[in-house]
Amino acid sequence: MPPDRQLLLLATAAFLAAVVPAARALLSGHWRTTRQWIPMLIGFALQTGAVYLRGEAVRQCPMKSLSDVLVFIAWSVVLLYFLVGPTYHVSLLGIFTAPVVTLLHGLAFVVPNAFPDYSLKAKIDPYVELHAALALIAYAAFALACITGVMYLLQERLLKRHRIHGLFYQLPPIQDLSKAIKKLVLLGLILLSASLAISFKLTTPISNPKLIFAWVVWGLYAVIGLIMWRHVLSPRQTAWLAAVGFVIPFISLWLVTSHG
Template sequence: MTPDRIALLLSTFAFLAAVVPALRALQTGDWRRGMAQKLTMALGFVFQTGAIYLRGQVVGQCPMKSVSDILVFIAWSVVLLYFLVGTTYRVSLLGMFTAPLVAAMHGLAFALPGAFPDYAAKPKIDAWVELHAALALVAYAAFALACVTGVMYLLQERFLKRHLIGGLFYQLPPIQGLAKAIQRQVLLGLILLSASLAITFKLDTPITNPKLIFAWGVWGLYAVMGFIAWRHALSPRQTAWLAAVGFVIPFISLWLVT
């Protein structure tokens, strides 16, 4: 096994281990263990960053061409955004939802047929092309985090309706805060994806390019979602469902255009 895959495997184990402190806290009601999970997530992020760097050295460019590499890059971006917005939420609980998602994306990246293939040699690397791709994938990570937050909202609402007031309920952020967080994450993703698509005009990318068509489709989906949320045309619960289920479309598009 190559060094980059060893680092990615260690990262996967770290993210799986990060769930354990949160599960113990659920059993005991003692959420002071959250720092242990945060440190474990940080260790996983370090291994994850190392894996992407080593993979980049192997292929001689930023590893964002195969589905396996794209999954890893999005997972890395999800963790980065998790740390950036962690102060907005109860970090332990957000990590409990985020860590399994990241580990699952790593596992899928390993399991795909022909995972982590070699790249064709590139005579010259265009920084604008790399920036365009990176911004698009970080935008997808923001949409993934909106999906996670949507699941948290639906879980909180379920507890409220069934009067299940317990340890997990008290650790969830206020339901109004989760609704606003979904809107902010969708907006962040839209801004990043808009910047990525704006670069394509500089690159003179043909409008018939399949990747560009699907990217604009994803942009349109989340633009509508953001507009609906801004106009309060749907209930927060329906918006949470849209955020949770809507991520299926950009996720599937990775296979369709790669």
């Protein structure tokens, strides 16, 4: 097994290590958050090494195959986790993020033609690489908005059922989760807008299915963002939008890699 795959497996084990003990602690009611970031940080470092070695192997930014796209999004999700979690005091975000990252890693290994060799490029266009990277980081922001939406819905469910226990006390105020969802959707929209703006400098025709689907995703989250800004729906309904809305960009990954 190539070194980048080995590091990716170790990173997956680290993310699992962030979930299993914490889940047991939550069930027992004795939860401590002080050390949860350690396995997440180890996993992120191993992820970064895996992405770097994969890039060295294919001689370009590894964002062409479906496997590499899944890994890059997983890496971006963890990066945003470290940036967003402390900002909103979302101490349990790692427990919700780590399983998603583990799932993305697992899918990267089992999809058909996983981690294929790339055809060598005579010249790498930095605009193409930047366009793709910004789009995938935007998708990672939407993924975190989805995760945060699930946390919001879980807390609301606990409140309605008056189930106040260890898990409830570790969730941030529900208002903070609502704000975090809005900020993450806005961040994703800004990044995806920048990516699509760069696409006008590329030779790729606007009729390319990859770009069409990117514009569809942008339109979807622009509507979600407008709904959030205008307070058309309740916070619960917008949390559902953020959670369910990620289905579209997730499905689009197959289209992106099919027409890359």
